Amino acid sequence: MAVRTETASLRRPSPALRWVRENLFNNWYNSVLTVIFGALFIWVGFSLLRWVFFRAEWEIVRVNLTLFMVGRFPRDELARIWVSNYMIVGAIGLMAGAATASAAAAAKEAGLPFVQSKLQDLIQRFWPVLLLVAALLQFSRTWTPTIMTVGMVVIGVAARFAGLHLPRVIRRYAWVLVALLLIGAYGALVWFGGFGWDDWGGLHLTLFVTVAGIILAFPLGLLFALGRRSTLPLVRLLSVTYIEFIRGVPLITLLLMGAFALKFLLPPGMDLSLVSRLVVAIMLFTAAYVAENVRGGLQAVPKGQTEAGQALGLPAWKVMRLIVLPQALRAVIPAMVGQFISLFKDTSLLVVVGVFELLAVSSIANNQPEFLGKGLAEVTLPFVAVIYWVGAYTMSRESRRLEKKLGVGER
């Protein structure tokens, strides 16, 4: 008996093999499909790898790498961009460190376990970004970017360490330091004979317009969402009119207006640069959608929550800020991040009004004498597409992570 059961268990296929049999080859037509799609998959993968590593002529990207990254930013002033990046990385590191330290302290006070995130988690979260940076660095023909990038990593790690070990009293004001660093990051580009937005370009400008658009559109959208629920009829009417007007107009129309019409709407003395007018247009556009998302979240919060807050004697604005909004915003994180991902991708529309952002660089590169007429859009467009994908995919994954993390109360 014992011998028999032993042989039976020996013959039992491994779990992986069983999964394959149960899911891929469980009947004849599924088996056929598996074979066909398997072959297709292998062929596409093979062709893609062959193209990337042997066929594609990456020369156009190598030669124009700086152009893709920063557009026409003066080449002898590139140090400004690195300094700016250092400050941004420093700010992020400091914030991450201080936040971790606060969370750990809170957990300790509450007597709860606290798991600090490991390097492995970071790699898992940001592998597309890391791969992209590695790819960009190998395109570079000098060592400077690699050295500078290593410098950024070092500064980021150091800032995080500093944030973790700040004395408690100072840690509470870490955000002031973070804000100063971010202002400094902007100033490094603009102050002391620096360059305004209209001289920025490439991926740098794309990222800036995205971040600026999000930072401006979010509070404005929030205001319109609250306005739409206001008890004052005039405020409500204004909000509804704004939201419905913007949602009825294509973004490209607003961008063209920003480029060519807004100038005449501005009062004489006031002169906004082209890029600022476009950022305003993007902000106005996104805010309307953010407002609708937030409104959905507000409606999803049960009335009992407001009543409980009121019954405790909290004034209306505190009920909104401390009880209703946190729950409403949490409920709409996926929708809102989706909106921000759209914003990120839609910055490519700026190419139409002659702004030097990432997509524009690809056509400029293709029109350079040495590359003209060689059909190299088949190289530059996939290159640009991958950069957009990395950004969009990372935002989407981070949103899911945030959602899960905040969902702790819903259990």
Add this chain to the structure above:
Amino acid sequence: MTQNNVYSDATQARGDVIIEVQGVDKFFGDFQALKNINLNVGKQEVIVVMGPSGSGKSTLIRCINRLEKHDAGRIVVDGVELSDDIRNIQEIRRETGMVFQQFNLFPHLTVLDNITLAPRQVRNMPKNEAEEMAMLQLERVKIPEQAHKYPGQLSGGQQQRVAIARSLAMQPKVMLFDEPTSALDPEMIKEVLDAMQELAESGMTMIVVTHEMGFARAVANRVLFMADGEVVEVGTPQHIFENPDEDRTKLFLSQIL
């Protein structure tokens, strides 16, 4: 006031009056939910409100802390008359705790933060002090060990006790309960009623909408029976349960027993 007339005796509050409801009407559109309600509640008194569904019990106690606005009559709580003045309303809400059928805990905050929120935000109490006081309230309802959990991680009975602790943290003079045990599984009703009974014994003034007869008999000074937006009768628990004057009361009691 004659001693043998239990009814007229029990319609009146004993001692100092802390809640006065005089001639209150409430309309939802054309529908009249409260019809000329009169009720005086004395300090440390416990009033149980009963009546069929839709009779206006919730509306009555929600008018007392202005979750609903009454359309006629006067409501005075601890010497402050409810008016459209938001400061009056806030003052009364600070003095009046409310416990809801659906608990209405804040799901995004821990139990401790649920309790400290109002003392810190309304009374400007420092964090440490608020947390100490919150722990005292949690001990009072016998769940201090749940302080750092989220509401969603607790049973219904525990959630309702947190809701009671949350109200008590504002040190109210009056507590309003709207069917606090109706959403609970039977095995959890007792723990909540016990907490309420202890609260009553500590001298809290309470208006409790509930159909728990045992609780009413043990704790209530007076039982108020409502139907169709009216107070049908008021009396001691014995009087209302054993010898009611009105047919509507008799019918209702025969249905819930």
